[in-house]
Amino acid sequence: MRVLLVDDEESILVPLEFLLRKGGHEVVLARTGEEALRALEEGGFALVVLDLMLPGLDGFSVLEALKGRPERPKVLVLTARGREADRAKALALGAEAFMTKPFSTRALMEEVRRLLGEG
Known part of the structure; x- marks a missing residue:
């Protein structure tokens, strides 16, 4: 399945891209909210892994743009933003799951599989 990975930190992008590819997914990277929206215009994504704190357009704005599609x-x-208000806002804007950094790669991959209906 096709996954859009949106984060501005190489230390997150590189290992997550590796894990997702190893799991059999096609991965597209975006480092800003604007890049994410351009990639989403192409369509075909089953999942977006989205950071909230991005340069330019933030993750909440990306979620808002996805509403109603x-x-x-x-x-x-x-995200590193672990406040309950951030979680509530992200879920209200349509996110299916919310995880905070630092994170367990095992837990992240389990959540990816759950969201994609793979286990």
Whole structure:
């Protein structure tokens, strides 16, 4: 399945890209909210792994832009912003899951599989 990985930190992008590819997924990377929206225009994504703190357009704005799309991918928010208000806002904007950094790669991959219906 096709996954859009949105984060501005190489230390997150590189290992997650590796894990997702190892899991059999096609991975597209975006480092800003604007890059994420351009990638989403292409369509075909089953899942977006989305950081909230991005340069330019933030993750909340990306979630807002996804609302109401007919072929909307599932969204897993992966962020250092662990406040309950951030979690509530992300879920209210349509995210299916919310995880905070630092995170367990095992737990993240289990959540990816759950969201994609793979286990």
